Amino acid sequence: MSHEKEVLQNYGLLDLLKSDEKLRLETEQLAKDAAACLGLALKDAELPDAFGSVPVTLLPSVTSQQALKDVLDLQKDINVMMHKVSHDQEFLTTALAGVSSVDNFIRHLLDIYNKIDIDSQYELEFIRSDYLLHCDGTELSFLDAVRKGIYKQVEVNMICIAFAGLSSKMNDVHERVLRFLGGTPISKEPSGNVLELYGATMAKAKEIYEKVHPPAKGRPQILLTVIHKDERNVMDQRMVEFKSGLTCLRRTFQQIAEKGILEDGRLIVEDKEVAVVYYRTGYAPPHYESEKDWDTRLMIEQSFALKCPSVAHQLSGFKKIQQELSRPEVLQKYVSSKSVQEAMLKTCVGQWDVSSPHSREMVDKAMAHPELFVLKPNREGGGNNFYDAAVVSKLREVVGTDQAKEFILMERILPPLQENYLVRPTGLLLVPTVSEIGVFGAIITKGNDVLVNEYAKDVLVRTKAFDVGEGGVATGYACLSSAMVL
């Protein structure tokens, strides 16, 4: 059977599931069990020794091979571009100046950034570029829309890149489901290469640290994961830590403050020397409970340890920067190849600063046709995006005020909707879904030198009901899925 036929056959299994409730419930159970066998679990919010299953889709998500290849091919250039941007102090400071004046969080990060000689530091960075397939031919069938679709960038994540662990198992979950249903498991690259990449890059970061700063005073050199107090997505983090093979401490900002010191540039925590810092917190204001947590962040940034990410890399991920990079005259400063510039611009949606007088025309258009736009707060980590009627009311509220600076108006992406079953703790849900993919990149840098520059062929696929605006897997909005390409 041709690859195309196999994909269509697998896609057609939805009809079988729709018509057979017993089979559907049995497949649901199998998917849950397969996920648990592979460690796809979330810690229970209350019970210390209990786990819950991770929400997944019952069938893989169909996408376009060409569109996927196009964005995979871009990732190494994006890695380098983001690194260059993060070290352009003038650009970063200027671009973020407006937001910084109203956003205490960004101001704190900029303060730290300005205190550090970032070019002298080795940096480890995990990047994830998120995309939605876009096809505005609303009259097309789902499969034809997929075939015609191209990927539009949603955001570039520079901190707390989640799901390198859990999502690396989703091909295997769906392989078991497809086999059970008599479909054809789609042969792919061996699963798990994201996890391999992140584990190996972390190990490499430690190796570099050790070479430059040989162990002293008999202290082991370790990985420090900075965590929230109440993290549920622990397995995902642990998988990366374990894969690195490094000895790892998991600590909150408060714990690091209590037992951590800088000793001639070396970060010493509980009498261990930190070679690599892996942030799985720190991307949103509530993660810093007091000024003391900011002091701790500063101490970490001042150390020799390779931070994943450094404050510089984190700052480059703000939406305001993304908006700047969607302008050709800005982009060309960081990407020399003309063809790469063009390919990148092809993935950009229109973005407008709500506070700028140049955006007036687009703001008016959004008031008239809000269904073609999204209004986003200018900050990482999700939150409340505004759609449809809410775009209008929010624009009315903020335009002309200081608050306008906190919002970006964006062209709305129109993804093909795939009907699929979502497997959630509350039961199966059959809905038209939207799938967002994430391309994983990894770099190690020092100033202008790029020592490692890689990406993973496996992508993150997160699938949501079409009418859910925003939210993550751990919060129950989205389901993990896998990509099946046409």
Add this chain to the structure above:
Amino acid sequence: MSHEKEVLQNYGLLDLLKSDEKLRLETEQLAKDAAACLGLALKDAELPDAFGSVPVTLLPSVTSQQALKDVLDLQKDINVMMHKVSHDQEFLTTALAGVSSVDNFIRHLLDIYNKIDIDSQYELEFIRSDYLLHCDGTELSFLDAVRKGIYKQVEVNMICIAFAGLSSKMNDVHERVLRFLGGTPISKEPSGNVLELYGATMAKAKEIYEKVHPPAKGRPQILLTVIHKDERNVMDQRMVEFKSGLTCLRRTFQQIAEKGILEDGRLIVEDKEVAVVYYRTGYAPPHYESEKDWDTRLMIEQSFALKCPSVAHQLSGFKKIQQELSRPEVLQKYVSSKSVQEAMLKTCVGQWDVSSPHSREMVDKAMAHPELFVLKPNREGGGNNFYDAAVVSKLREVVGTDQAKEFILMERILPPLQENYLVRPTGLLLVPTVSEIGVFGAIITKGNDVLVNEYAKDVLVRTKAFDVGEGGVATGYACLSSAMVL
């Protein structure tokens, strides 16, 4: 560092853990997380979508390389021996006649056995030989006792071989723990070969079935796992099912009765043809709720499907048979090689039928020195063994009555006690422990022909507090561990 030194260093980590509570709690958490990442989970007894962690030991269990090699080398001979025994109708029937007269369960199995032309059937069998290290030099240190120890057989399990899935991950769990503590992960064969073996042998069984009974009426040929209603150890079963790559239905006896029929020797369940039956229930009386369940068992046994195990193989695993096989004159009927006979007898402990007049002397000795004996009910699947004072009171109760037939008096094995931490939902427990190993075998046979005869180099290690008589991992008595050889 030499292998011996590495093992001793790892063993010595216990002292580090004892002296540092914080490190201990952190290592406990790491072990739990590592286990969950690898799918080592038990279904929650009540919540449908929740999992609990599997109890594990914090450090690996030390054992003797030579003793382990001795029993691994025996497994293929044990596989064939058990198969031969199971097809010796006269011997089986005679040996079990006494027990059968008082044990309704064995009688039911024998009834089925006598209705079937067992020699004409293909059979799939997973076997697990369980052993305890025995060293009666009580004055020796733990490590010296291990070095001098030899393995004594506890039992040969012929049905519902558990932990091929979960235990195959324990090397990886301990690798992460040792690395965290600064120990040396002991290089071994790549982990997971039990699971590979069982998955591949199941797939082979289906292949054989398909060749002899080509698919008919468009029905898919599948694997049928026979399960309890309230199984918690689901992941362990699923891992084997998934590894086989076969389409699998999981059904209770009642469900099979409702939707199953025999069609010219083919077992048809829900319009699918069963090629392989994998029993994960059926080893104890409560698993058959009514005569109807026995009828269902009979229907399955009469079918062409390869049963794992067949009723014949199941019967050969009763303790009474084991007791017979510990007699040289019986053993030599099933094992031709003199040296293999000797090696097998070396693993046997003395066993005496409590109801036999020939056992009088030993029964008296047990009354006087109960600490050297165990009194066991003559049935599979665990239950209440009697130790110490309980041996005396139970013997007083049953000797001279009909009930005496249900008990076997055995020489008690004296295993070296390793101090270790048990990681259980209720917290860490530091205790002297006893570790029982299980050697996994697999065969496919037809009458006198042995088509597949294999064993796995990875062994099951279950570790208990020294003063706990009996019980499994799923019931919380025992912890999964891994073997570290000296």
